[in-house]
Amino acid sequence: MKQALELQVNGEAVALMVEPRQTLADVLRDSLRLTGTHLGCEMGVCGACLVLLDGKPVHGCLTLAVQAQGCAVTTVEGLDASGEIADLQAEFHARNALQCGYCTPGMLMTAQALLKRGAVPDRAEIREALSGNFCRCTGYEAIVDAIAATAAKRGAA
Amino acid sequence: MKAPPFAYRLAEDLPQALDLYARSAGDAVYLAGGHSIVPSLSLRLQAPALLIDISRIAALAGVSLGPEGLRIGATTPHAVLLEDPLVATHAPLLAEAARHVAHPAIRNRATFGGNLVLADPASEFPAVVRALRAELEVEGPEGARQIAAEDFFLDLYTTALQPGEILRAVLIPPPAPGQLVAFAELARRQGDFAMVGAAVRLVPKAGVIGTADIVFHSVGLTPMRAVAAEAALIGQALDAATIAAACAAVAQDLQPGDDPVLPAATRLHLAGVLLGRLLRRVQGEWA
Numbered sequence: 001m002k003q004a005l006e007l008q009v010n011g012e013a014v015a016l017m018v019e020p021r022q023t024l025a026d027v028l029r030d031s032l033r034l035t036g037t038h039l040g041c042e043m044g045v046c047g048a049c050l051v052l053l054d055g056k057p058v059h060g061c062l063t064l065a066v067q068a069q070g071c072a073v074t075t076v077e078g079l080d081a082s083g084e085i086a087d088l089q090a091e092f093h094a095r096n097a098l099q100c101g102y103c104t105p106g107m108l109m110t111a112q113a114l115l116k117r118g119a120v121p122d123r124a125e126i127r128e129a130l131s132g133n134f135c136r137c138t139g140y141e142a143i144v145d146a147i148a149a150t151a152a153k154r155g156a157a
Numbered sequence: 158m159k160a161p162p163f164a165y166r167l168a169e170d171l172p173q174a175l176d177l178y179a180r181s182a183g184d185a186v187y188l189a190g191g192h193s194i195v196p197s198l199s200l201r202l203q204a205p206a207l208l209i210d211i212s213r214i215a216a217l218a219g220v221s222l223g224p225e226g227l228r229i230g231a232t233t234p235h236a237v238l239l240e241d242p243l244v245a246t247h248a249p250l251l252a253e254a255a256r257h258v259a260h261p262a263i264r265n266r267a268t269f270g271g272n273l274v275l276a277d278p279a280s281e282f283p284a285v286v287r288a289l290r291a292e293l294e295v296e297g298p299e300g301a302r303q304i305a306a307e308d309f310f311l312d313l314y315t316t317a318l319q320p321g322e323i324l325r326a327v328l329i330p331p332p333a334p335g336q337l338v339a340f341a342e343l344a345r346r347q348g349d350f351a352m353v354g355a356a357v358r359l360v361p362k363a364g365v366i367g368t369a370d371i372v373f374h375s376v377g378l379t380p381m382r383a384v385a386a387e388a389a390l391i392g393q394a395l396d397a398a399t400i401a402a403a404c405a406a407v408a409q410d411l412q413p414g415d416d417p418v419l420p421a422a423t424r425l426h427l428a429g430v431l432l433g434r435l436l437r438r439v440q441g442e443w444a
């Protein structure tokens with residue numbers, strides 16, 4: 001049976017009816033047509049489905065939509081629109097840190113959460129932060145480069 | 158795959174959660190972080206009629222310090238164990254172990270209580286709470302009770318919780334004077350389930366080892382207390398010979414099975430290697 005769900009998505013209040021079995025990623029993609037949140041493994045392993053829930057990265061595939069009642073959700077569309085990851089996106093672009101792009105929304109979520117912690121992370125810390133994000137195309141090197149370059153620039157700013 | 162249909166209720170408080178369970182005819186599951194339940198529903202390994210969401214119950218949340226020790230609410234996410242200053246000061250072993258549990262985003266939602274109740278033999282926290290001799294506070298239809306971590310983990314994914322009971326909090330007793338602890342695991346990749354891991358707690362007494370707790374994970378059906386290795390330490394000075402004896406004794410304590418990724422003999426060997434590293438680390442801090 002469908003239940004009422006109210007939450008904020010990318011800064012806008014949203015109210016809709018959802019089935020309890022729908023995950024947050026399902027609702028974002030299928031009901032709200034925010035298809036930047038990707039679904040790969042649907043079991044918490046690949047990281048393609050990461051979104052920010054009240055500011056923290058969580059797996060859209062492991063969170064039931066009904067559990068987000070009253071919360072603020074930010075998807076990659078929201079991060080993009082606000083301009084806060086423009087520098088990160090530019091570095092990904094410049095270094096070919098994406099090929100098919102399937103993993104990229106999740107990579108950006110993880111990277112932004114890491115960079116927002118303040119300190120400039122070294123490569124080992126970047127790799128550790130990315131341990132829950134799979135990329136089947138790039139071999140990770142360019143992704144780590146892009147995040148390290150953004151970190152250095154933000155640190156110097 | 159997608160989960161089969163089920164009903165969902167958000168419990169406001171403990172009595173309501175217990176009541177919802179009581180009226181479910183046993184066909185309900187408590188939902189905390191959902192990071193094990195949701196994939197298990199999606200894989201259709203489980204199909205309860207009702208999920209009772211306990212993740213917003215205030216009585217299950219929070220970390221506090223009292224005369225009996227550090228009390229950690231069941232719904233505390235792993236990330237808080239990593240960052241909370243009280244945990245860092247009063248249960249550093251837990252904070253150390255939390256670094257090895259899954260990946261950053263998982264740690265934002267998966268809960269300490271859910272991890273213990275799931276009782277995955279590869280989980281880090283069950284080994285740590287057993288090594289620290291923690292007490293588990295439980296609320297159930299029959300009232301409240303306390304279960305020693307020592308008696309909590311019964312078998313593969315099986316605990317002493319009775320149907321309908323809720324783990325409310327975990328009480329970590331204050332450290333014994335001079336207590337030294339260490340945690341480590343061997344995994345192929347940061348955040349992966351360990352090939353073998355262990356939590357160690359030693360309490361010196363008059364220059365020798367007075368108390369020893371050694372609990373392994375990922376080498377048996379439950380967190381495994383290494384009784385023979387502990388016995389090899391007690392009453393001895395923490396020197397190279399004692400450490401070698403304890404590592405050798407591990408073979409009496411653990412009987413891992415062969416599995417497709419790791420032969421039993423390799424896992425056992427790694428357990429001995431790991432214990433040696435942990436004991437040498439503790440030796441370095443020994444006054």
Ligand SMILES: Cc1cc2nc3c(=O)[nH]c(=O)nc-3n(C[C@H](O)[C@H](O)[C@H](O)COP(=O)(O)OP(=O)(O)OC[C@H]3O[C@@H](n4cnc5c(N)ncnc54)[C@H](O)[C@@H]3O)c2cc1C
Binds near residue numbers: 188
């Ligand atoms: C990709 C991935 C990697 C992981 N890697 C690791 C790892 O390396 N090490 C590790 O230890 N764990 C790992 N985990 C598991 C994770 O750390 C949690 O242990 C797990 O998700 C359970 O916590 P939860 O809060 O999500 O519980 P849920 O999924 O909500 O619940 C799990 C079980 O516990 C019951 N339950 C939950 N809370 C209570 C309570 N308070 N009282 C009574 N019953 C309760 C539920 O009914 C259910 O049966 C991983 C998980 C994922 C998805």
Ligand code: FES
Binds near residue numbers: 045
């Ligand atoms: S789809 Fe969520 S982690 Fe893979």
Ligand code: FES
Binds near residue numbers: 098099100104138
């Ligand atoms: S770019 Fe294709 S999966 Fe990462």
